[in-house]
Amino acid sequence: MLRLFERRPPTAPAAHIEVAHAGEVFRVALKRLSTSRRLTLRVRAATRDVLLTMPSRSSLKSAREFAERHAGWIGARLARLPRLVAFAPAAATPLRGVDHLIVHRPHERGAAWTELGADGPLICVTGEARHVARRVADFLKREARKDLEAAVARHAKRLGVPPRRVALRDTASRWGSCSSTGRLNFSWRLILAPPEILDYLAAHEVAHTLHMNHSPAFWKLTRRLFPDAERAEAWLKVHGAGLYRFGAREE
Numbered sequence: 001m002l003r004l005f006e007r008r009p010p011t012a013p014a015a016h017i018e019v020a021h022a023g024e025v026f027r028v029a030l031k032r033l034s035t036s037r038r039l040t041l042r043v044r045a046a047t048r049d050v051l052l053t054m055p056s057r058s059s060l061k062s063a064r065e066f067a068e069r070h071a072g073w074i075g076a077r078l079a080r081l082p083r084l085v086a087f088a089p090a091a092a093t094p095l096r097g098v099d100h101l102i103v104h105r106p107h108e109r110g111a112a113w114t115e116l117g118a119d120g121p122l123i124c125v126t127g128e129a130r131h132v133a134r135r136v137a138d139f140l141k142r143e144a145r146k147d148l149e150a151a152v153a154r155h156a157k158r159l160g161v162p163p164r165r166v167a168l169r170d171t172a173s174r175w176g177s178c179s180s181t182g183r184l185n186f187s188w189r190l191i192l193a194p195p196e197i198l199d200y201l202a203a204h205e206v207a208h209t210l211h212m213n214h215s216p217a218f219w220k221l222t223r224r225l226f227p228d229a230e231r232a233e234a235w236l237k238v239h240g241a242g243l244y245r246f247g248a249r250e251e
């Protein structure tokens, strides 16, 4: 999961090709890599897209032939991705690792809140039906900000560094990052994960304010703030992509 936190140099936007199979057309993004030795196809769960990486010297023709030869595999992998869950009444979404049923309460006051229903926890939202999805997303982002700000402040205090501003993102490539201005960016989707995962990411990014790398010194500092970093990384590796099933994707 280290990959998710690496600060990569900016790359040019990837070209793409389209391949057809069994009446479907798949868009395949192309990425040339000087370090790659062969053509590789990947179906990414978080972004639900297809990526073909190729050595810088490979031809577009060979990439297309490779993708066409594996079009059946692409279709099967895409079909096997977990179903998307919209933020709609009667749908369930995790919040701090616990499933919550979404309930529309058009006639009540307030915007959104949680309560314990007869069958388990609920997220209740008011307003018009067409605004339910946005209100649920806004509610989750507010909760994410609250938890992330508290966790960042706590870890910063332990390290004796000034607290950092928190910004929320919905990028699929990384859960957290820190900007050159010292602001810490996080995916709002961390609020869907168990609380310790959000806490770990906050510790990880706060540790980066002292070490802008993944050196042994960085990991030592991260483990001082969050001892079981390996377990959190392992959780993200297994379940991270699943957090992108919920609600609409934004960039």
Ligand SMILES: [Zn+2]
Binding pocket: 005, 006, 204, 208, 213, 214
């Ligand atoms: Zn990192």
